[in-house]
Amino acid sequence: MEHPAAAHLALGAVRRHVESARPDAPTRPEPPGPGPRIPQARHRAAGALRRLADWMEPPASALRVGE
8 A cells, every 4th residue: 555544544434434334333312303483483374374264265145156
């Protein structure tokens, strides 16, 4: 080999990569999930869409046929 130090570094990197797939490999903790803003935003958006749908809906008298 032309660069023994590079070979040593490469072997260490390969060993770390291969051993990371073992069942007893160290794991990272899960990142925290989305905060309470997302459910609040979804709730507000659903309420706004519901009010919009109620506003756009024709009156009940216009839906009666044949009376």
